[in-house]
Amino acid sequence: MGVFFTGFSLGLSLILAIGAQNAFVLKQGLKRHYVFAVCAVCAVSDALLITAGVSGFGAVIEAYPSVETVARYAGAAFLFIYSFQSFRSAISSNHQLDPEGDSNASLMKTVLICLALTWLNPHVYLDTVVLLGSISTQYAPQQFSFGLGAVTASFVFFFSLGYGARLLTPIFHKPISWKILEGLVGFIMLAIALSLISG
Numbered sequence: 001m002g003v004f005f006t007g008f009s010l011g012l013s014l015i016l017a018i019g020a021q022n023a024f025v026l027k028q029g030l031k032r033h034y035v036f037a038v039c040a041v042c043a044v045s046d047a048l049l050i051t052a053g054v055s056g057f058g059a060v061i062e063a064y065p066s067v068e069t070v071a072r073y074a075g076a077a078f079l080f081i082y083s084f085q086s087f088r089s090a091i092s093s094n095h096q097l098d099p100e101g102d103s104n105a106s107l108m109k110t111v112l113i114c115l116a117l118t119w120l121n122p123h124v125y126l127d128t129v130v131l132l133g134s135i136s137t138q139y140a141p142q143q144f145s146f147g148l149g150a151v152t153a154s155f156v157f158f159f160s161l162g163y164g165a166r167l168l169t170p171i172f173h174k175p176i177s178w179k180i181l182e183g184l185v186g187f188i189m190l191a192i193a194l195s196l197i198s199g
Contacts, residue, residue, distance in 0.1 A: 003142045005028055007149025010135065011050070014127045015157050020079060021117045021124075023185045029165025030172050030181070036150045039162040041111055045118045046128060046154035053133025054147035072196045075120035079193035086186030090152075090179045122196065142161050 015022070023044060028038045105113075118124060132150050135145035171177050 003139045003145045004149040004152075006139070007132075007136070007146035008153045009068045009149075011046075011132065011150030011153035012157060014131070015046070015154060019080070019123075020121065020189050022161060023188050024114060024117050025161050026165050027181065027185060028110070031160040032166065033105070034107055035162045035165075037107060037111055038114050039158040041114045042118060043155040044152075045115070046124075047151045049124060049128035050132055050147050050150045050154070053129035053131075054136045054143050056114060072122040075116075075122060076193045076196040078116050078120050079189045079196070082084075082117075083186045083189035083193060086182045086189060090182035090186060107169075121192075123190070 025038055025042060029035050128150075132147070136146045139146045172181070
C-alpha cells in the first residue's frame with residue numbers, strides 16, 4: 001500500500017495547481033452544469049494518460065517531440081479564444097447563479113471544451129505520461145500500484161472540486177462574484193497560453 005499512497009500523493013500534488021482545466025471544472029461545479037460528465041472526462045483522461053506513462057509510453061513521447069509541439073500551439077490557440085470569451089463574459093454579461101444549471105451549452109459542447117482543455121495541454125503529457133511514467137519505473141515490479149494511486153488521486157480531486165464547488169453557492173448568488181470569476185479564469189487561460197508559446 002506504500003507504493004499506492006506514494007503514487008496518490010504525487011498525482012495529487014501535480015493537479016492541485018490552479019490551471020485551465022481546474023478552473024473549468026470549478027466553473028461547471030458552481031453552475032451545476034453537467035458536473036458528473038466534466039469530472040468523469042477529466043479523471044478518465046488522466047487515467048488513460050497515467051496508464052500510458054506507467055506502461056512505458058513516456059519514451060514514445062520523448063522520441064517524438066513533435067507531439068508535444070503540436071499540442072503546445074493548438075492548446076495555446078484554444079486558450080486564447082477561451083480567454084477572450086471569459087473576458088467578454090466578465091464585461092458584458094450579468095450572471096445569475098441558477099441552481100438548476102446553465103442550459104446555454106449542450107452536453108456535447110461542454111464535453112468537447114473539457115476534452116480540449118485536457119488533451120491540448122502539453123503539460124498534461126509531461127506530468128502524467130513522462131514524469132509519472134518515469135517515476136513509476138523506480139517502483140518496479142509495483143509500478144502499476146503506483147499508477148493506480150495516481151489515477152485514484154485524479155478521481156478524488158476532480159469529483160471533490162466539481163461537487164465541492166457548490167459550497168461556494170452563497171457567494172456566487174451575486175453577479176459581481178461571477179464577473180470576478182470570469183475575469184480570473186480569463187487571466188489564467190491567457191497566462192497559460194502565453195507560457196505555452198513562449199516556452
